[in-house]
Amino acid sequence: MPATTQAPTPTMYKYDAFDHAFVRDRNKEFAGQVARRLAGEITEDQFKPLRLMNGLYLQLHAYMLRIAVPYGVLSSKQMRKFAHIARTYDRDFGHFTTRQNLQFNWIKLADAPKILEELAEVEMHALQTSGNCIRNTTTDQFAGAARDEVADPRPWAEVIRQWSSNHPEFTFLPRKFKIAITGATKDRAAIRVHDIGLHLKPSGFDVYVGGGMGRTPHVAPVIKRDLNPEQLLSYLEACLRVYNRYGRRDNIYKARIKILVSALGAEEYGRQVEEEWSRLDKAKVDAPAAEVNRIKSFFPDPAFVDGFDSAAFERARTADAGFARWVKNNTNPHKRDNHVSVTISLKPTGLPPGDASSAQMDVMADVADAYGYGELRVSHEQNIILPHVAKNDLYTLYEKLDAAGLGTANAGKITDMIACPGLDYCSLANARSIPLAQDISQRFEDAKLTDQIGDLQIKISGCINACGHHHVGHIGILGVDKQGIEFYQILLGGRADEKAALGQITGKGLSAEAVPAAIERVVRLYLDLRTSETERFIDTLERVGRDAFAEALHEHA
Amino acid sequence: MSTPKANSTYDAQLVTNAGDVIPNGWRLLADDETHGVDGPVVLGFDRALRELDGLNGHYGVRINPGDDVRLLEPFLDKLTVIEVAFPGFRDGRGYSTARILREDLGYTRVLRAVGDVLRDQLFYMLRCGFDEFLVKDKDPAEAVTSAAKRFSTTYQGAADSARPAWALRHAGV
Numbered sequence: 001m002p003a004t005t006q007a008p009t010p011t012m013y014k015y016d017a018f019d020h021a022f023v024r025d026r027n028k029e030f031a032g033q034v035a036r037r038l039a040g041e042i043t044e045d046q047f048k049p050l051r052l053m054n055g056l057y058l059q060l061h062a063y064m065l066r067i068a069v070p071y072g073v074l075s076s077k078q079m080r081k082f083a084h085i086a087r088t089y090d091r092d093f094g095h096f097t098t099r100q101n102l103q104f105n106w107i108k109l110a111d112a113p114k115i116l117e118e119l120a121e122v123e124m125h126a127l128q129t130s131g132n133c134i135r136n137t138t139t140d141q142f143a144g145a146a147r148d149e150v151a152d153p154r155p156w157a158e159v160i161r162q163w164s165s166n167h168p169e170f171t172f173l174p175r176k177f178k179i180a181i182t183g184a185t186k187d188r189a190a191i192r193v194h195d196i197g198l199h200l201k202p203s204g205f206d207v208y209v210g211g212g213m214g215r216t217p218h219v220a221p222v223i224k225r226d227l228n229p230e231q232l233l234s235y236l237e238a239c240l241r242v243y244n245r246y247g248r249r250d251n252i253y254k255a256r257i258k259i260l261v262s263a264l265g266a267e268e269y270g271r272q273v274e275e276e277w278s279r280l281d282k283a284k285v286d287a288p289a290a291e292v293n294r295i296k297s298f299f300p301d302p303a304f305v306d307g308f309d310s311a312a313f314e315r316a317r318t319a320d321a322g323f324a325r326w327v328k329n330n331t332n333p334h335k336r337d338n339h340v341s342v343t344i345s346l347k348p349t350g351l352p353p354g355d356a357s358s359a360q361m362d363v364m365a366d367v368a369d370a371y372g373y374g375e376l377r378v379s380h381e382q383n384i385i386l387p388h389v390a391k392n393d394l395y396t397l398y399e400k401l402d403a404a405g406l407g408t409a410n411a412g413k414i415t416d417m418i419a420c421p422g423l424d425y426c427s428l429a430n431a432r433s434i435p436l437a438q439d440i441s442q443r444f445e446d447a448k449l450t451d452q453i454g455d456l457q458i459k460i461s462g463c464i465n466a467c468g469h470h471h472v473g474h475i476g477i478l479g480v481d482k483q484g485i486e487f488y489q490i491l492l493g494g495r496a497d498e499k500a501a502l503g504q505i506t507g508k509g510l511s512a513e514a515v516p517a518a519i520e521r522v523v524r525l526y527l528d529l530r531t532s533e534t535e536r537f538i539d540t541l542e543r544v545g546r547d548a549f550a551e552a553l554h555e556h557a
Numbered sequence: 558m559s560t561p562k563a564n565s566t567y568d569a570q571l572v573t574n575a576g577d578v579i580p581n582g583w584r585l586l587a588d589d590e591t592h593g594v595d596g597p598v599v600l601g602f603d604r605a606l607r608e609l610d611g612l613n614g615h616y617g618v619r620i621n622p623g624d625d626v627r628l629l630e631p632f633l634d635k636l637t638v639i640e641v642a643f644p645g646f647r648d649g650r651g652y653s654t655a656r657i658l659r660e661d662l663g664y665t666r667v668l669r670a671v672g673d674v675l676r677d678q679l680f681y682m683l684r685c686g687f688d689e690f691l692v693k694d695k696d697p698a699e700a701v702t703s704a705a706k707r708f709s710t711t712y713q714g715a716a717d718s719a720r721p722a723w724a725l726r727h728a729g730v
């Protein structure tokens with residue numbers, strides 16, 4: 001597709017008058033609350049629940065605004081708005097999160113209403129990005145594009161977005177509530193470590209309930225198979241009602257639905273849901289077919305271009321090893337043979353995972369317009385995705401990204417780490433996460449080594465709250481505090497895909513200085529033990545067991 | 558800057574969903590107090606379950622967050638007022654209680670929110686079917702009328718008469 005002056009219109013949901021009115025009402029209300037706070041008419045204590053409902057947190061050094069990116073789907077226009085906000089109201093960068101959202105970490109309270117107004121212009125807001133309500137639904141970053149997709153989860157994510165917006169019964173749940181959907185054979189949405197995970201198949205939804213991380217991680221059991229999609233909302237309403245009534249409220253650490261489901265047992269919880277469901281007036285709750293079809297109509301395929309000049313493509317690959325490597329690591333098979341999905345890595349060596357400058361955001365918006373049908377995605381690995389790129393455009397795209405510092409070829413590799421904000425931003429942290437991620441990525445800076453190692457996920461959390469998903473990293477790292485000194489516990493064998501499992505803690509904690517070398521010992525051992533290059537780290541670990549690896553980790557500790 | 562007074566420090570007043578401040582004729586009976594003859598009383602939940610079977614007349618009942626509202630089903634025709642307690646802003650169990658009463662059990666008489674009822678919850682309470690509020694606010698009547706107008710768009714069917722966006726979108730078809 002040649003670059004044109006006319007930006008393409010991405011195929012995504014568009015607000016109608018009802019959606020616009022909803023966000024406008026909410027912003028007007030919040031602007032009033034901010035004005036009352038600035039005038040001293042309400043105290044910080046009174047203001048706190050109100051600002052949290054609007055995604056505004058008070059962090060260690062400043063206010064943080066968390067903006068919802070519904071199921072991670074963004075238009076180029078929205079990305080440009082982020083760049084503008086970063087430049088105008090923040091320190092010229094933003095941080096993409098594991099919830100497929102965007103955070104601005106240096107916001108002034110007085111600016112918040114203006115920022116929300118600007119967001120509303122591009123159909124965005126910061127609602128339900130905090131508080132004990134139903135949060136942003138997440139999904140496969142390659143939805144609507146992946147070759148292994150069976151059914152498109154995006155229309156259902158939009159149906160859930162609307163149903164969960166300002167839900168009158170479920171705004172004061174025991175704890176926050178997160179739903180994830182996948183419609184592919186490979187689970188890239190980590191559905192089994194969510195409060196509710198939905199697997200969309202031709203026969204309907206398989207519903208998993210009670211997964212999660214944090215202090216007591218659980219892999220969710222299935223509680224219903226082949227749910228008729230037309231009854232999704234009433235079934236979710238029943239799931240949530242049982243949780244709202246019986247979830248624990250006496251202890252914040254036992255309040256997630258995973259604790260309820262494991263206390264009752266999956267079978268008994270499922271029985272109570274069925275009972276509640278049978279008593280619900282489903283016609284009142286479920287969106288009618290006309291509405292589901294209206295929403296589906298927003299997600300057609302883009303006008304895919306035809307053709308592929310494979311000779312030119314091969315020439316570019318041979319001439320430019322960097323490009324060849326990037327194609328190998330950062331593209332995902334597309335349902336059209338002459339297209340791919342591209343991962344733009346936000347994990348260059350030595351920089352905080354998930355950060356992007358305003359200039360980089362502008363570049364990503366521009367390349368999305370020129371080569372990506374105007375659409376982008378945020379992945380829960382904190383990268384940016386161009387879901388549809390014609391192979392003919394790949395080399396030009398790569399050169400533009402690389403020139404902007406966005407050409408790192410490490411998607412899914414050892415240096416493509418997830419790290420929570422940690423001590424640099426978060427008031428709950430025991431330890432730093434971002435600097436440790438930087439140290440590790442420096443250790444594995446060598447591209448050859450990275451490629452040799454292949455797919456390996458490292459995930460780092462600065463405390464037991466597990467925002468960095470350390471339980472499901474192939475190698476998980478957890479920051480702990482021992483008498484005022486930062487230590488890191490290493491976990492092995494976690495995964496969040498269709499074979500979801502929790503990592504196990506190995507031995508004593510290590511100091512920050514010792515971690516990169518310890519990980520290198522584990523990786524070297526894997527390279528020694530693997531039967532072939534196609535046996536991934538997680539496969540070898542499964543085959544030979546954790547003990548040998550745990551020993552290598554703690555060799556000198 | 559003088560410290561503003563928290564709304565929660567005002568005395569609670571009873572307001573209807575129409576925004577009228579009305580006197581409260583009902584009194585919560587202590588569990589060891591006898592019924593007597595002096596006016597309408599609200600019974601504690603467990604006591605109501607024990608005694609309503611043998612009582613004739615009209616009563617009120619107080620439902621706390623942990624109580625299973627469905628146990629009241631056999632006695633609903635003896636109840637004129639149901640009070641649902643919100644002991645804290647964050648405890649949302651009362652919203653489910655209200656919807657079950659209205660939409661599942663078909664209760665049609667007075668449904669009252671009591672306890673820590675602040676203006677920011679009223680929109681949700683109205684949608685879940687409450688029609689009276691013992692609300693703490695500087696201007697409780699205004700709190701209720703403005704809550705009713707807070708959002709022009711709703712996205713779900715609930716216990717009130719508001720039509721969700723999906724119904725309005727397809728109203729012409």
Ligand code: SF4
Pocket residue numbers: 420421422423426427428429430461462463464465466467468
């Ligand atoms: S895991 Fe802990 S340190 Fe990291 S962001 Fe979450 S709460 Fe903060």
